[in-house]
Amino acid sequence: MSEISHVLDQLDGTLLHDILVGVENQYENIAHVQKTWYMKTQFLCPDGCGKCCVGFEPDLMESEVLYMAAWLIENQYENALKIADGTFPFNNGNKTCPLFNPDSPYHCSIYGGRAFICRLFGASSFYNKAQKRVWKPCRFYPDDTLHAYSPSLSHRQFTEDEAATILGEMPPAMSDLMQMSETATESNKTVLLRDILPETIRRLLWIIQMNGNDNPNGTPNTPLAA
Template structure:
């Protein structure tokens, strides 16, 4: 497998497959809306920046963790990367174990990255008065995005996407840190892959250095 589409197809007819289908459909909608938002208001991260990932461990839902775990097992198939996730189960501060410092394409699971990673610096937030506002990322020292924006019109708001995400989840929106959540689902996915007769359910011993 070399794509999320193939990954979803491989698990078709299972609960895991439906979960991944629903989640990726939401992600696709979010990508379209946030891309339009960023283009309209000249919002962009500096080229090659991944500083936020160096200081943050994402908190994610079970559905998100399932997609990341499946992507690691059946698309990346990188045993060293899986071990890195395991070694960071108790790391709640960051950096994210899926972050590469030695590449401008930092995220090693970019197509399967969680919601917070898709929205950080790419959409508005709701302030205490219910107003949609945008604040420049504190790591954006290159000033490639506006310092501050306030909106009267309807724009993508992080809280709305978070509610939509949690409505998909099978644990009432329960969240946990990326490493522990992903690690907790690896054996479940291996077992399901074995039941489905998938041949590439175990990563080989040769890491793939390229981010997908």
């Protein structure tokens, strides 16, 4: 079931519709691959952690900011309008994502619409210079939990064999998962979330209105929301 089904209906027949469907399919693929890894290894982030969002704000590709905007319009319309006007829900300073809710145990206020990188925290490996896949536990993962494994885990790189011995399996590689994302992206250029999300929401609202517009001169039927 799509989390942006109404927005998709409103964009029917447009290129944006197809891009959004592609992004959502890739998010579902990532969730499936990660769920398989989590179920096999039981290596879960500590409850309510959220530290990976502190001091971090994602740079977004065009396709993922489009999905984020569509998700907000569908699931948090009032918030979407405020963000379109430049007002983000949380003032966390310049370095921390303005969608991070420090007072909620779930932390991300747009969880279903979050970016690719946000979906990869904690459950991805990477290729080292020798093109070997390695995995390093998240730097916020508690030492005592890592040390409870046998052999003990720590905040260092582990080879595929080591990860398989200790956890049962290496998590999927971030670059492989990101490649899945690039197929739906027109450009690899990225822009900081707070610099691109407001105008993307405004653009999407405008396109939605234009797409349902019967006026021959292309004037929207209703005043633009942003």
